[in-house]
Amino acid sequence: MKVLVAVKRVIDYNVKIRVKPDNSDVDLTNVKMAMNPFCEIAVEEAVRLKEKGVATEVVAVTVGPKAAQEQLRTALALGADRAIHVQTDERVESLGAAKALAKVVEAEQPELTILGKQAIDSDNNQTGQMLAALTGRPQGTFASAVVVEDGKLKVTREIDGGLQTVELALPAIVTTDLRLNEPRYAKLPDIMKAKKKPLDTKTPEELGVEVASRLTLVKVEPPAERQGGVKVGSVDELVDKLKNEAKVIS
């Protein structure tokens, strides 16, 4: 079966972000960018399905600026067979991304599409669910295990109360949670080979979709800073402070 994996270019998760002085947005100039960590898990899962002989082809896709091709090359180095770049300089949010991805799903007809559960920049946690709704495919979100069995998909989901298992008809959409797998690192020879793998570029116009976000970003502010407190010297002092100063225990 064919597996499609959606990857997003985001700020590296280790970077501490800065808000622009004019409060118009966060400042991404000269900031290290990377593949969204949940997308790394998505690529890894697709590649493992191929290694197990369940998947026959892995196609990576992104919606974003020219520079997002770096993340597609990373996906190719990690084992994807080819890539599709829906190129745009618009500010794309989840709905726009989902609409473009729906067109790619329509054209490619993957049996399984894997996305991250959440992009760590917008913290939206929407795109996979939107894609499922737009394509009329079932969804297995926040997956910690995915098994293809008798033409169906069994997905174990990390939910607030614990774990839930659902069975989905194929074709289906899955979003990854942290425990699904531990992604590998790309090896140098694979990074070299990835440069020669096919990467197809399309525009939203060619796909017939509007991807620009309709939401207005009115302003972006830093959060209220927490004042660091004091160090206490002993358990006795801690208990005393909690009782008599903070008054949070009795």
Next chain:
Amino acid sequence: MSILVLAEQHDGQLAETTAHVVAAAKAIGGDIDVLVAGEHVGAIAEAAARLDGVSRVRVADSAVYAHQLAEPLGELLVALADDYSHVLAAATTTGKNVMPRLAALKDVAQLSEIIAVESADTFKRPIYAGNAIATVQSPDALKVMTVRATAFDAVAETGAASVEAVETVVDNALSRFVGEELASSDRPELGAAKVVISGGRGMGSGDNFTLLEGIADKLGAAIGASRAAVDAGFVPNDMQVGQTGKIVAPELYIAVGISGAIQHLAGMKDSKVIVAINKDEEAPIFQVADYGLVGDLFEILPELESKL
């Protein structure tokens, strides 16, 4: 304006979070309906009817909604949404699972995890693991959003809304519930607890979490964990606090053997008082802690338990 709030269920009861989402709806202003969808949910509907500010509870009682599967629940919301200007749910795994489907099928954006209502079309929400707060305005006729429960005080239970059945038949050929493994605990729910004590990689093993239990018993606390503790298999996933786990804001948060990565801080830095116990005096957790105690948790925890 009229607002629909999707009720959250927990162990066959109305979850606490719903009262917080209704508070967000009140801040928007307008008539508030609550939708209770599930199987045998009469008692949940009655509890929802007592929430202050709610004028009507709409009940969709059917086996198809029994496990809150996203496909049928989404279709039900789509069928009802035309009556409303706003549809709200808690930013729980259920809310996050279904609300984007409603938004996509109505061709509108979804606002995730709002923390403040500026006006009926403008809201604040955290982005980048809470390291920035965005004010976002939506031009869409229908606003679909999830609400961070800890950011809104629960409404009282003095209301008396009417309860009406919803006759919308939805079937579901796409997904099937197979089973679940739910954590059972006599402790308060993480998101609602007044005190939370969390353990990290420094705990060393799952067995060592018993060191936290004695303290949690004395304080009536819920027990949480860092991602590293969950990934290592010390404790189950439902205990993860952070950017991609649960958000908590208790009166007292005690972080034990947790370094304080931004992804963890995102889930707990709105706590009223933070205590950090860590053997590394340089650990970033101390930068947000009101009270820091440097030392070995294996010595500190038994002593703390005995002195509470």
